[in-house]
Amino acid sequence: MKKELLVVTGTVMDESVQFSLVELCECAKTTREQVFEMVEEGILEPEGASIHTWRFDTRALKRVQIAIRLQHDLGVNLPGSALVLDLLEEMETLRRQMRDF
Amino acid sequence: MEYKDYYKIMGVDRKATPEEIKRAYRKLARKYHPDVSKEKDAEAKFKELGEAYEVLKDSKKREAYDRIGQNWQEGQTFTPPPDWQREFGFGTGFAGGGQATGFSDFFEALFGGGFSPHREGAFYRGFQSQGEDQQVRILIDLEDAYHGASRTVALNTPELDAQGRIVSNRKTLNIKIPRGIQAGQRIRLTGQGMPGMQGGKNGDLYLEVEFNKHRYFQAKGKDVSIELPVTPWEAALGGSVPVPTLGGKVEVKIPRGSQSGTQLRLKGRGLPGETPGDQLVTLKIVTPPAPNEAAAALYKQMAELMPMNPRQNMGIDR
Numbered sequence: 001m002k003k004e005l006l007v008v009t010g011t012v013m014d015e016s017v018q019f020s021l022v023e024l025c026e027c028a029k030t031t032r033e034q035v036f037e038m039v040e041e042g043i044l045e046p047e048g049a050s051i052h053t054w055r056f057d058t059r060a061l062k063r064v065q066i067a068i069r070l071q072h073d074l075g076v077n078l079p080g081s082a083l084v085l086d087l088l089e090e091m092e093t094l095r096r097q098m099r100d101f
Numbered sequence: 102m103e104y105k106d107y108y109k110i111m112g113v114d115r116k117a118t119p120e121e122i123k124r125a126y127r128k129l130a131r132k133y134h135p136d137v138s139k140e141k142d143a144e145a146k147f148k149e150l151g152e153a154y155e156v157l158k159d160s161k162k163r164e165a166y167d168r169i170g171q172n173w174q175e176g177q178t179f180t181p182p183p184d185w186q187r188e189f190g191f192g193t194g195f196a197g198g199g200q201a202t203g204f205s206d207f208f209e210a211l212f213g214g215g216f217s218p219h220r221e222g223a224f225y226r227g228f229q230s231q232g233e234d235q236q237v238r239i240l241i242d243l244e245d246a247y248h249g250a251s252r253t254v255a256l257n258t259p260e261l262d263a264q265g266r267i268v269s270n271r272k273t274l275n276i277k278i279p280r281g282i283q284a285g286q287r288i289r290l291t292g293q294g295m296p297g298m299q300g301g302k303n304g305d306l307y308l309e310v311e312f313n314k315h316r317y318f319q320a321k322g323k324d325v326s327i328e329l330p331v332t333p334w335e336a337a338l339g340g341s342v343p344v345p346t347l348g349g350k351v352e353v354k355i356p357r358g359s360q361s362g363t364q365l366r367l368k369g370r371g372l373p374g375e376t377p378g379d380q381l382v383t384l385k386i387v388t389p390p391a392p393n394e395a396a397a398a399l400y401k402q403m404a405e406l407m408p409m410n411p412r413q414n415m416g417i418d419r
Contacts, residue, residue: 007251009277010288010308016375027289027305029231062287065234066136073147074130088137095139096284099314 013058021046024056028064035064041078043067043085102206104179107153107166115171119158126154135236152204162212169211181210206269232295232304239308241278243315243325246372247347249280254308258295276308281374283323284312318347323378325371330387331355336363346370346380353382361386 011017025032038044043063046054063085070076070084108115113125132138133146140146156162173179239252256272274293282288287307294304312320319326329344339357343350346367353365363384371378391397410419 007275007277008290008293009279010290010293010306012279012282013287013289013307014283029234029304058287069136070134073134073151074127084137092285096311 013061015057017058019056019061021051021054021056024061024064027061028068030064030068034068037078038064038067041082043078043082102179102210104173104175104177105149105152105205105207106173106175107156109175110149110153111157113157115167117157119160122154122157126150126158130154148204152208155204156208156212166211179207229299230297230301232297232301234304234307235294236307236309238311240311240313241282243312243318243320244347245278246282246310246312246320247280250278252276252278256306274306278310281323281372281377282310283372284310284320286310317345320372323372323374324381325378326381326383328385329382330385331359332389333386336360336384336386344380344382347372355384359384 019027021032021035025035028035035044039046044056044060046056046060048054066085066088067076067078067081070081071078076084108117111122111125111129113122117125129150130147133140133143133150135144135147138147156166169182235256235258237254237256239254241250241252245252252275254274254276256274258270258272274290276288276290278288287309290306290308292303293306297303317327325347327345329342331342335342335355336359337357339355339359341352341354344353344367348370351367351370353367355365356363361384365382365384367380367382369377370380389396391400410417412419
């Protein structure tokens with residue numbers, strides 16, 4: 001077993017980070033078709049008028065990743081994922097508030 | 102290695118039908134899915150469950166597993182029977198070497214790399230494939246977010262050794278936490294996820310940051326808030342009081358005639374960034390006790406000199 005200590009610096013996924021369609025697909029390891037379906041379902045709301053100018057934020061990346069995992073692990077379809085994602089975000093906000101009190 | 106009781110993990114009887122096993126899997130998968138569950142060890146439980154299901158849903162694997170016998174206890178030291186490979190031949194007999202499953206040694210010993218229990222795009226035996234992304238949640242102090250810090254994160258990643266066998270490699274990463282990071286934000290470390298196979302790209306590692314509860318600060322986005330105790334005379338007369346901020350103590354001017362709940366905004370005293378956050382100060386008036394006659398007399402004098410009805414908005418006349 002080898003042990004090594006690497007010092008690594010990552011990218012903070014804040015509002016300054018945006019993805020094009022191609023970049024989003026690459027990051028989330030998914031296909032354009034799947035992203036199109038998610039946009040159609042309202043899971044993703046890219047900025048920009050056409051697919052060539054679409055910009056996705058980091059929240060979108062997280063939503064794609066979770067939707068894919070939900071689909072694969074639990075057999076949740078896209079409308080189901082859309083619902084779960086919205087509820088998850090709400091729960092996360094509430095949990096964070098609760099922790100502070 | 103330790104014996105794994107897959108039936109116990111899935112909470113099903115040894116005689117359970119495939120339908121019962123599937124139902125049990127779905128139910129537990131919803132309970133322990135790391136994206137949904139807030140159970141402490143959800144990640145580990147979910148992985149264990151996936152492993153149990155991988156065996157029990159497959160009639161060949163299940164039969165082989167059942168043949169080991171049922172006299173084993175979960176966690177008991179286990180060695181596969183000597184004729185195991187010959188009899189069942191799950192092993193690593195496929196060309197192209199093993200496949201990293203991320204499953205337990207027990208699973209690997211019995212079933213080798215197995216068939217992809219992973220998500221699409223993960224590892225496939227002998228084919229070039231991309232490594233999976235990994236998610237890790239880390240808890241840091243608000244001070245770390247303000248000043249920046251580094252954190253050591255230990256990860257178990259399966260890797261192939263020189264002989265093409267799967268070995269679990271404990272990787273330790275020293276990760277820089279940049280200043281100004283906010284709760285819920287993720288740090289993406291490209292290529293630090295699960296290893297790719299046969300020249301495929303490594304997955305990415307995502308660190309999701311959350312803050313430990315702070316003694317007196319609360320963070321919301323990049324703003325920080327604090328409840329500041331003040332005396333009645335500080336609130337009534339106004340004046341300068343010291344206030345803790347993440348960057349150290351600052352003097353804050355309390356306006357004359359402040360009340361409990363009065364909010365002050367200290368611009369730029371929140372989490373740092375291109376536009377730094379603010380610190381919100383909410384005043385909370387603390388009542389001085391009256392431990393002796395002199396103090397009590399003072400309160401009575403106040404009552405006479407400046408009578409007030411704090412409940413008049415409630416339709417109560419005194």
